[in-house]
Amino acid sequence: METFVQQLINGLTLGSIYALVALGYTMVYGILGLINFAHGEVVMIGALVALAAFKLLAATMLPPVLIALIGFGIAAMVCMALGWSIERIAYRPLRNAPRLAPLITAIGVSLVLQQLAMLFWGRSYHAVPALLPSEAHEILGARINEVQIIIMLAAGMAMTGLIFLVQRSKLGRAMRATAENPQVAALMGVDANKIVALTFVIGSALAALAGVLVSANYGIAHYQMGFLLGLKAFTAAVLGGIGNIGGAVLGGVLLGIIEALGAGYIGDLTGGVFGSNYQDVFAFFVLIGVLVFRPSGLMGEKVSERA
Amino acid sequence: MSALLEAINIGKTFGGVQALKDVSLTINAGEIYGLIGPNGAGKTTFFNVITGLYQRDGGEIRFDGVPLSLTSPHEVAAAGIARTFQNIRLFAEMSALENVMVGRHLRSRSGVLGAVFRTAATRAEEVAIKQKATALLEYVGIAAKAEIRAASLSYGDQRRLEIARALASEPKLLALDEPAAGMNATETAGLRSLIEKIRKDGTTVLLIEHDVKLIMGLCDRVAVLDYGQKIAEDIPANVQRDAGVISAYLGVPNE
Amino acid sequence: MQNKKFAGFALIAIALIALPIMVGIGFGNAWVRMLDFALLYIMLALGLNIVVGFAGLLDLGYIAFYAVGAYIYALLASPHFGLHWPLWAILPIGALVAGVFGILLGAPTLRLRGDYLAIVTLGFGEIIRIFLNNLNAPINITNGPKGIAGIDPLTIAGQPLTKGMDLFGFHFHGLYLYYYLFVILALLIVLVTMRLENSRIGRAWVAIREDEIAAKACGINTRNVKLLAFAMGASFGGVAGGLFSGFQQFVSPESFGLFESIMVLCMVVLGGMGNIPGVILGAVVLTVLPEFFRYWAGPAQQAVFGQIFIDPESMRLLLFGIALILVMRFRPMGLLPSARRKAELEHLAPSLDDEGKA
Numbered sequence: 001m002e003t004f005v006q007q008l009i010n011g012l013t014l015g016s017i018y019a020l021v022a023l024g025y026t027m028v029y030g031i032l033g034l035i036n037f038a039h040g041e042v043v044m045i046g047a048l049v050a051l052a053a054f055k056l057l058a059a060t061m062l063p064p065v066l067i068a069l070i071g072f073g074i075a076a077m078v079c080m081a082l083g084w085s086i087e088r089i090a091y092r093p094l095r096n097a098p099r100l101a102p103l104i105t106a107i108g109v110s111l112v113l114q115q116l117a118m119l120f121w122g123r124s125y126h127a128v129p130a131l132l133p134s135e136a137h138e139i140l141g142a143r144i145n146e147v148q149i150i151i152m153l154a155a156g157m158a159m160t161g162l163i164f165l166v167q168r169s170k171l172g173r174a175m176r177a178t179a180e181n182p183q184v185a186a187l188m189g190v191d192a193n194k195i196v197a198l199t200f201v202i203g204s205a206l207a208a209l210a211g212v213l214v215s216a217n218y219g220i221a222h223y224q225m226g227f228l229l230g231l232k233a234f235t236a237a238v239l240g241g242i243g244n245i246g247g248a249v250l251g252g253v254l255l256g257i258i259e260a261l262g263a264g265y266i267g268d269l270t271g272g273v274f275g276s277n278y279q280d281v282f283a284f285f286v287l288i289g290v291l292v293f294r295p296s297g298l299m300g301e302k303v304s305e306r307a
Numbered sequence: 308m309s310a311l312l313e314a315i316n317i318g319k320t321f322g323g324v325q326a327l328k329d330v331s332l333t334i335n336a337g338e339i340y341g342l343i344g345p346n347g348a349g350k351t352t353f354f355n356v357i358t359g360l361y362q363r364d365g366g367e368i369r370f371d372g373v374p375l376s377l378t379s380p381h382e383v384a385a386a387g388i389a390r391t392f393q394n395i396r397l398f399a400e401m402s403a404l405e406n407v408m409v410g411r412h413l414r415s416r417s418g419v420l421g422a423v424f425r426t427a428a429t430r431a432e433e434v435a436i437k438q439k440a441t442a443l444l445e446y447v448g449i450a451a452k453a454e455i456r457a458a459s460l461s462y463g464d465q466r467r468l469e470i471a472r473a474l475a476s477e478p479k480l481l482a483l484d485e486p487a488a489g490m491n492a493t494e495t496a497g498l499r500s501l502i503e504k505i506r507k508d509g510t511t512v513l514l515i516e517h518d519v520k521l522i523m524g525l526c527d528r529v530a531v532l533d534y535g536q537k538i539a540e541d542i543p544a545n546v547q548r549d550a551g552v553i554s555a556y557l558g559v560p561n562e
Numbered sequence: 563m564q565n566k567k568f569a570g571f572a573l574i575a576i577a578l579i580a581l582p583i584m585v586g587i588g589f590g591n592a593w594v595r596m597l598d599f600a601l602l603y604i605m606l607a608l609g610l611n612i613v614v615g616f617a618g619l620l621d622l623g624y625i626a627f628y629a630v631g632a633y634i635y636a637l638l639a640s641p642h643f644g645l646h647w648p649l650w651a652i653l654p655i656g657a658l659v660a661g662v663f664g665i666l667l668g669a670p671t672l673r674l675r676g677d678y679l680a681i682v683t684l685g686f687g688e689i690i691r692i693f694l695n696n697l698n699a700p701i702n703i704t705n706g707p708k709g710i711a712g713i714d715p716l717t718i719a720g721q722p723l724t725k726g727m728d729l730f731g732f733h734f735h736g737l738y739l740y741y742y743l744f745v746i747l748a749l750l751i752v753l754v755t756m757r758l759e760n761s762r763i764g765r766a767w768v769a770i771r772e773d774e775i776a777a778k779a780c781g782i783n784t785r786n787v788k789l790l791a792f793a794m795g796a797s798f799g800g801v802a803g804g805l806f807s808g809f810q811q812f813v814s815p816e817s818f819g820l821f822e823s824i825m826v827l828c829m830v831v832l833g834g835m836g837n838i839p840g841v842i843l844g845a846v847v848l849t850v851l852p853e854f855f856r857y858w859a860g861p862a863q864q865a866v867f868g869q870i871f872i873d874p875e876s877m878r879l880l881l882f883g884i885a886l887i888l889v890m891r892f893r894p895m896g897l898l899p900s901a902r903r904k905a906e907l908e909h910l911a912p913s914l915d916d917e918g919k920a
Contacts (some may be wrong), residue, residue, distance in 0.1 A: 003800070035680075035681065089887070090887055094890060094891070097890070097894060100620050101890045102889050103680055104827075104831055104886055105890045107824055107886060108882075108883040108884065108885070108886030108887040108890070109883065109887065110883070111879055111880070111882055111883030111886070112883035112887070115879045115880040115883065116880070118876050119872060119880075164585075201819065216916050227651060227820070228688075231684065231685065234681055235685075237680075238678070238681075239798065266905055274696075275696075275699075277692075277696050278692065278696060280692055281689055281692050281693075283685070284685035284686070285689075287681070287685055288671070288686075291670070291671070291678060292671075292673075292683060293672045295673065295674070295678075327907055338676070358779065360775065360778075360779075361721075371659065380775070380778035381778045381779075381780075381781050381782055381784065384778070384780060384781035385781050389779070389780075390779050392775075392776065392779075396773045396775060396776035396779075397776065398768065398769050398772035398773055398776065398777075399772055399773070400768070400772055401765075401769070407778050408765055409777070409782075410780050412762065412766060412780050412781050413780070415762050417763070418762075419790065422757050422758050422761030422762070422764070423754050423758065432762075433760075433761075433762075436762070436784055448592060472780065473779075475780075476781055538604050
């Protein structure tokens with residue numbers, strides 16, 4: 001029972017981070033029908049920029065929580081600029097190219113971002129200073145850390161804000177219209193290019209938040225941290241139904257829980273043959289399973305057959 | 308005349324919308340059979356059900372005396388139904404000749420081993436495929452354009468190429484989905500004589516068309532679909548006089 | 563005509579025989595080693611080209627099949643299990659098992675659209691790597707992250723190629739012998755690929771790439787034909803992997819990361835998807851160019867700036883990334899587009915894209 005609750009808490013924490021990143025994938029996919037392969041690297045840049053800001057601000061004697069906020073703010077701005085540039089340089093010129101072309105450019109952007117990050121920050125793992133309160137509490141025999149609570153709260157707030165933005169605001173309506181039918185939206189006076197750019201910018205801000213949170217969770221940051229995280233978040237988006245914002249949140253949380261429970265129990269289930277070192281495999285099996293049995297995801301509508 | 312294709316009570320719904328409701332019709336061997344109806348009447352849906360692209364929700368299809376169970380498009384093609392598409396689907400990067408050679412897929416059998424070791428059987432088959440494909444290009448009248456990339460052909464020639472590719476499988480039934488769409492009068496006239504030639508050479512033709520004049524002049528029998536239901540099936544002259552058909556086309560409420 | 567053709571072949575043969583000798587004498591054996599690697603990459607790229615170039619299925623986990631081939635050789639010809647099977651027994655097994663893995667990957671992913679397929683194959687590549695990393699317990703199969711060392715060198719007729727050979731008063735270094743073996747196998751793979759391309763199966767692959775629904779309507783069983791593409795591509799990877807294993811005499815999961823998959827993909831894309839000479843060119847350029855960087859970039863920076871800003875390895879990756887972006891932007895058909903695609907530029911008649919959608 002304790003293991004279960006503990007893994008549930010860990011899973012929820014991890015899952016809310018996946019959900020944040022998954023939103024970035026799903027929003028871009030919803031509008032452009034494109035998998036923004038480089039999104040995971042934006043998360044990584046967010047984490048490392050925030051870390052750099054933390055280090056600079058450490059000397060100012062500001063309260064740690066304020067440092068964390070300012071650091072996040074800087075990371076968010078850098079990532080937003082980055083997201084905007086990626087769309088501009090790598091995707092917009094290829095909007096009418098064959099499907100595989102933007103995917104291949106995206107791989108290129110990924111490589112470039114990773115290597116640039118490596119040039120700036122080196123190959124080593126960086127310890128992230130503990131700026132957030134980290135006292136542990138006990139629930140049902142399991143331990144929950146205040147950092148974990150903050151992660152879930154911050155992610156939850158960001159996602160609520162986003163859903164509000166998309167469902168209620170004029171900008172959100174324009175985004176939904178563009179996703180539905182770009183030509184018609186354009187006729188109605190929606191500037192599709194602007195909407196697409198904004199989608200990247202918003203997704204990147206969420207990525208920056210995810211970067212800060214994930215590095216706070218594990219206490220480390222590294223130039224390769226974005227790849228696997230991005231892949232799993234994409235899995236989460238597919239699990240929920242890609243293009244569906246609520247689905248991305250659900251998929252992220254579910255995937256986090258599946259992974260945590262899987263890692264917690266795989267040893268017992270297989271009599272010790274497989275251990276928690278296989279944790280990373282679950283996401284891929286989930287991905288393959290979803291795509292085979294329910295390609296439209298949990299919350300995606302059944303796509304009608306088309307010729 | 309014997310029935311080549313019998314469709315019995317075909318039904319198909321899309322997310323609650325009934326696209327086809329109990330459509331039954333019979334296409335006889337050797338005839339040119341027309342399927343018409345206003346936009347959204349379910350013609351293309353029926354077509355896609357017949358050719359296995361959509362799975363029907365209800366009903367039965369008998370083709371050449373045997374039931375055609377729920378199957379995939381390639382199995383339908385193997386059973387002897389070849390088709391063209393409303394919005395032309397050629398293999399754009401392949402030459403016209405190669406397009407038709409792909410159409411020979413069902414009538415040839417070489418596999419990987421044959422190709423790798425270039426066995427005598429494979430070589431002979433390749434020669435035969437090429438000959439047949441060349442002959443078909445000639446048959447539809449675009450032999451001179453054999454080496455041109457499909458996407459670079461003129462619109463009318465693309466339609467002809469698609470027909471040649473469909474004929475390459477030597478089908479019993481050739482199903483044409485709006486072959487005259489977007490054609491000018493000269494091209495349509497050429498198409499008409501091509502379809503007549505195909506029928507004369509023994510292939511039954513199912514034709515969906517908007518061009519009522521073409522349908523009436525070409526078809527032996529015509530069925531009319533409206534809101535997913537068959538409202539008439541007869542020889543063209545009778546269909547033209549049918550009150551239900553006229554009101555369906557003119558939008559007059561049907562008493 | 564026949565004579566001319568024969569003369570052409572003879573010329574190519576002489577060039578291929580002389581190449582390592584000239585390179586070895588001119589630049590040193592390190593560059594012959596580079597040639598050996600280039601040949602392995604040619605085999606890999608040609609295998610991936612079947613899947614990506616012909617059938618149009620973007621596979622980002624292709625290196626997994628290379629890994630399968632490499633580990634099969636490593637397990638069957640090393641002290642790890644005490645087995646020392648001969649090369650000619652292992653290579654077909656490696657090809658077969660890799661082919662089966664290809665089908666295992668292909669089967670669940672067949673219905674997926676291009677970009678989904680890319681992500682799933684990427685995940686598959688990672689799964690294989692994670693298993694290679696962890697299958698050292700409870701039974702030690704792969705020896706985990708440490709990898710398997712002491713693998714038997716490639717051996718022909720009882721002669722390990724590493725030893726080299728004296729012939730015509732010239733000492734052929736082991737690297738030369740590897741080169742000759744690899745050249746023969748690469749030529750074989752080129753021949754197989756060429757024959758497949760101009761066959762019923764090859765046409766079916768391209769048809770699926772161009773329009774899957776139309777391909778089905780032509781009676782092509784797209785499921786089987788796609789699986790065949792996966793299996794064929796994978797088996798080439800398996801052969802190349804086995805050769806790599808016996809060449810390096812050491813394998814570890816590190817050699818089979820995502821980056822390797824991407825590099826092979828770059829070779830296919832850069833050279834010209836679907837075009838055999840293009841793919842070969844891509845493989846050679848992307849094997850040799852980075853080595854030039856390794857040799858020149860460091861010293862050049864040292865000379866100009868007095869220190870090394872960008873280490874050659876990450877310079878290489880950085881340039882790869884930039885190259886991918888630029889090639890897709892300005893030359894999406896690759897350096898050597900296939901003849902078919904070149905024809906596109908020559909015929910300015912109205913095209914499907916303009917009218918077909920109207």
